[in-house]
Amino acid sequence: MNLDLSLRSEIKNAVTALFNQSIDQLQIQPTNAEFEGSHTLVCFPLAKISKKGPEETARLIGDHLVAHGNLVSKFNVVKGFLNLTLTDTTWLDLFVSIYNDKNFGALPSNGKEIMVEYSSPNTNKPLHLGHLRNNFLGWSVAEIYKALGYTVHKVQIINDRGIHICKSMTAWQLYGNAETPESSGLKGDKLVGKYYVEFDKVYKSQIRELEEKGSSKETAEKEAPIMKLAVSMLQQWEQKDPQIVKLWRMMNGWVYAGFDVTYKRMGVNFEKLYYESETYLLGKEEVLRGLEQGVFFRKDDGSVWVDLTGDGLDQKVLLRADGTSVYMTQDIGTAILRFRDFPKIEKQVYTVGNEQEYHFKVLFLILSKLGYAWAKECFHLSYGMVDLPSGKMKSREGTVVDADDLMQEMAEDAEKQSRELGKLDEMTEQESKDLFEMIGLGALKFFLLKVDPRKRMLFDPEESIQLQGHTGPFIQYTHARICSILRKAKDQGVTAAVEKLPALEPAERNVIAVIYQYQSKLQEAAREYSPAAIANYAYDLAKEYNQFYQSIPILNEMDAVKQKFRVALSFVVASVLKKSMHLLGIGVPERM
RNA sequence: GGUCCCGUAUUUCAAUGGAUAGAAUUUGAGAUUCCGAUUCUCAAGAUGUAGGUUCGAUUCCUACCGGGACUACCA
Numbered sequence: 241m242n243l244d245l246s247l248r249s250e251i252k253n254a255v256t257a258l259f260n261q262s263i264d265q266l267q268i269q270p271t272n273a274e275f276e277g278s279h280t281l282v283c284f285p286l287a288k289i290s291k292k293g294p295e296e297t298a299r300l301i302g303d304h305l306v307a308h309g310n311l312v313s314k315f316n317v318v319k320g321f322l323n324l325t326l327t328d329t330t331w332l333d334l335f336v337s338i339y340n341d342k343n344f345g346a347l348p349s350n351g352k353e354i355m356v357e358y359s360s361p362n363t364n365k366p367l368h369l370g371h372l373r374n375n376f377l378g379w380s381v382a383e384i385y386k387a388l389g390y391t392v393h394k395v396q397i398i399n400d401r402g403i404h405i406c407k408s409m410t411a412w413q414l415y416g417n418a419e420t421p422e423s424s425g426l427k428g429d430k431l432v433g434k435y436y437v438e439f440d441k442v443y444k445s446q447i448r449e450l451e452e453k454g455s456s457k458e459t460a461e462k463e464a465p466i467m468k469l470a471v472s473m474l475q476q477w478e479q480k481d482p483q484i485v486k487l488w489r490m491m492n493g494w495v496y497a498g499f500d501v502t503y504k505r506m507g508v509n510f511e512k513l514y515y516e517s518e519t520y521l522l523g524k525e526e527v528l529r530g531l532e533q534g535v536f537f538r539k540d541d542g543s544v545w546v547d548l549t550g551d552g553l554d555q556k557v558l559l560r561a562d563g564t565s566v567y568m569t570q571d572i573g574t575a576i577l578r579f580r581d582f583p584k585i586e587k588q589v590y591t592v593g594n595e596q597e598y599h600f601k602v603l604f605l606i607l608s609k610l611g612y613a614w615a616k617e618c619f620h621l622s623y624g625m626v627d628l629p630s631g632k633m634k635s636r637e638g639t640v641v642d643a644d645d646l647m648q649e650m651a652e653d654a655e656k657q658s659r660e661l662g663k664l665d666e667m668t669e670q671e672s673k674d675l676f677e678m679i680g681l682g683a684l685k686f687f688l689l690k691v692d693p694r695k696r697m698l699f700d701p702e703e704s705i706q707l708q709g710h711t712g713p714f715i716q717y718t719h720a721r722i723c724s725i726l727r728k729a730k731d732q733g734v735t736a737a738v739e740k741l742p743a744l745e746p747a748e749r750n751v752i753a754v755i756y757q758y759q760s761k762l763q764e765a766a767r768e769y770s771p772a773a774i775a776n777y778a779y780d781l782a783k784e785y786n787q788f789y790q791s792i793p794i795l796n797e798m799d800a801v802k803q804k805f806r807v808a809l810s811f812v813v814a815s816v817l818k819k820s821m822h823l824l825g826i827g828v829p830e831r832m
Numbered sequence: 833g834g835u836c837c838c839g840u841a842u843u844u845c846a847a848u849g850g851a852u853a854g855a856a857u858u859u860g861a862g863a864u865u866c867c868g869a870u871u872c873u874c875a876a877g878a879u880g881u882a883g884g885u886u887c888g889a890u891u892c893c894u895a896c897c898g899g900g901a902c903u904a905c906c907a
Contacts, residue, residue: 267848267849267850269848269850272851272852274851274852275851280850280851282850282851284850284887284888285887287887294887318851319850319851320850320851320887320888321850321851362907399907401907402906402907403906403907404906404907516907541905543905545905552834552835553835553903554834554903557904557905558905559905560905561905562905564905566904566905566906566907567906567907570907593901594836594837594900594901594902595901595902596901596902597835597836597837597901597902598835598836598901598902598903599902601835601836622837624837624838624900624901625900625901627900632900657870658870661869661870687844690845690846691844691845691846692845692846694837694838695837695838695845696837696838696899696900696901697844697845698843698844700844706856706857706870707870708856708857708870708871709855709856709857709870710844710845710846710855710856710857711856711870713870714856714870714871716870717868717870717871718870718871720868721867721868721870721871724867724868725867725868727867728867728868729867732867764848772845772846776845776846776855779855779856780855783855786871786872787871787872787873789867789871789872790863790864790871790872790873791872793866793867794867795867796866796867810867831868832868832870
């Protein structure tokens with residue numbers, strides 16, 4: 241049953257009957273809590289059609305709906321707002337249709353495919369807080385599209401090539417003493433990151449030395465011995481020097497093993513990984529093809545450029561004078577390769593920080609100029625930085641929040657707070673451990689996802705995680721409590737069922753109304769590429785249920801029909817909470 | 833300089849052009865014969881400035897003020 245459509249159609253019929261005109265656009269919104277009713281028709285725009293004042297128009301429509309329609313039982317008019325109260329039968333029918341729909345909110349496959357890229361880290365340092373926002377966001381958007389019937393391919397591009405990884409390799413060769421993850425006890429990504437930092441330290445001191453000897457800053461940066469080593473290593477890598485390639489394979493392998501541990505804990509996964517080392521050559525071919533077709537041009541020094549001044553942008557280099565690729569070249573290759581690998585995808589979503597907005601604008605334009613029609617379907621899911629109270633995270637200043645550390649702290653914090661409440665008596669060690677993990681990560685994910693992705697946000701690591709209020713654990717707790725009620729109902733022999741009811745309580749109607757919003761929130765989240773819509777919805781539903789729970793006894797009532805109905809209602813709320821939280825990658829426990 | 837994003841309670845976040853701008857947090861006051869007190873109720877408290885569009889603006893437009901990002905033959 242589609243309540244919105246039915247209501248709209250009744251109103252449209254009323255307008256036609258009353259004013260002899262048809263109308264396409266109707267403004268219907270939820271009624272404010274202070275007035276009676278659930279749906280409100282905004283009648284100001286209709287005043288033109290009715291040629292009467294907004295209030296008069298509202299009254300006429302209201303009268304007509306009550307007299308001739310099946311949905312509305314009564315109405316009131318406040319200024320130009322027509323507040324409609326629906327019949328209990330309407331609410332019950334709606335609830336029954338939701339209750340019987342096992343896949344409520346999820347749409348059947350629509351045969352369409354899309355690709356979502358997220359994470360895409362460099363392989364020279366560990367993942368941090370910013371990557372957490374990225375991963376949770378990308379994973380969640382992918383799940384939201386899945387729920388809407390799309391086949392979604394989750395991928396990432398690994399930036400495994402270039403000077404940055406050579407820096408770690410150089411420092412490890414010089415100072416590593418053959419240290420490995422096994423020998424050091426460090427996670428692979430942490431170990432490689434350690435040598436990246438080491439490189440930077442040595443590099444800086446060498447620059448200082450050279451400057452003291454009278455070199456200019458530019459010369460010093462180029463002439464620092466350790467940098468020269470790294471550059472020559474990059475050249476050797478490009479020439480496929482077996483020793484260097486072997487070292488590169490080994491150290492990247494360490495990083496991947498370390499990342500895998502982190503991804504597993506985050507709960508994200510990828511269908512396919514792309515490596516820059518494998519895609520940059522295709523990008524180069526494409527650029528040369530574009531050059532032949534006159535899309536690009538060559539400068540005197542041999543470098544290849546694209547001129548986007550006609551599109552309000554600048555000129556951009558695509559191949560260096562020495563013929564090597566830049567970042568853009570690789571992304572061109574990667575995009576094309578992906579459409580070859582998955583010919584049915586109709587769009588690509590790139591989850592990448594907003595500092596790269598310009599880059600993606602350019603990329604999509606270039607792809608379009610190269611003649612790829614799908615270029616206009618590519619979307620940069622751009623998100624803001626996560627700031628610390630001290631300001632921006634800077635790896636060079638050591639003010640990054642490490643992803644592994646943070647997840648660990650969240651789980652420990654959840655443990656500490658749960659133990660203080662002392663409610664873990666009948667759980668095994670493993671069960672409570674899983675629970676702390678679920679709560680800690682739930683708090684973290686909810687915190688990062690409830691904010692509009694485009695906005696930069698603030699994270700304070702000093703403040704311990706909130707378990708109450710507008711948080712993930714609040715919703716998890718509500719779910720656990722509903723499960724407890726359902727268990728108790730079972731013990732008492734009360735089964736869920738929706739039979740004929742004399743009347744509904746306002747709190748019951750409110751809960752049904754919120755449940756029903758789920759599908760439109762899902763659409764909204766997909767349209768906006770924003771899990772925030774889902775996060776805030778799940779919170780609303782939990783809160784609405786808590787109010788219902790507080791105001792109405794669910795089991796302690798004589799009327800058996802009511803009892804069964806409330807158990808059914810609780811059951812549906814729990815299942816919708818679970819579904820929405822799943823879209824955020826957050827698990828909900830059955831007891832906590 | 834140019835392009836883009838963001839300015840909402842003490843703080844962190846909401847609000848398809850709609851009604852008295854919502855939550856959480858903080859502070860203060862209260863509820864619970866319990867189906868689980870990580871709950872619920874009440875109170876205090878905000879749209880950077882100046883114009884414009886209109887029945888109606890946090891939202892759209894213009895200017896200014898404030899914060900940020902980008903504007904590399906780095907990735």
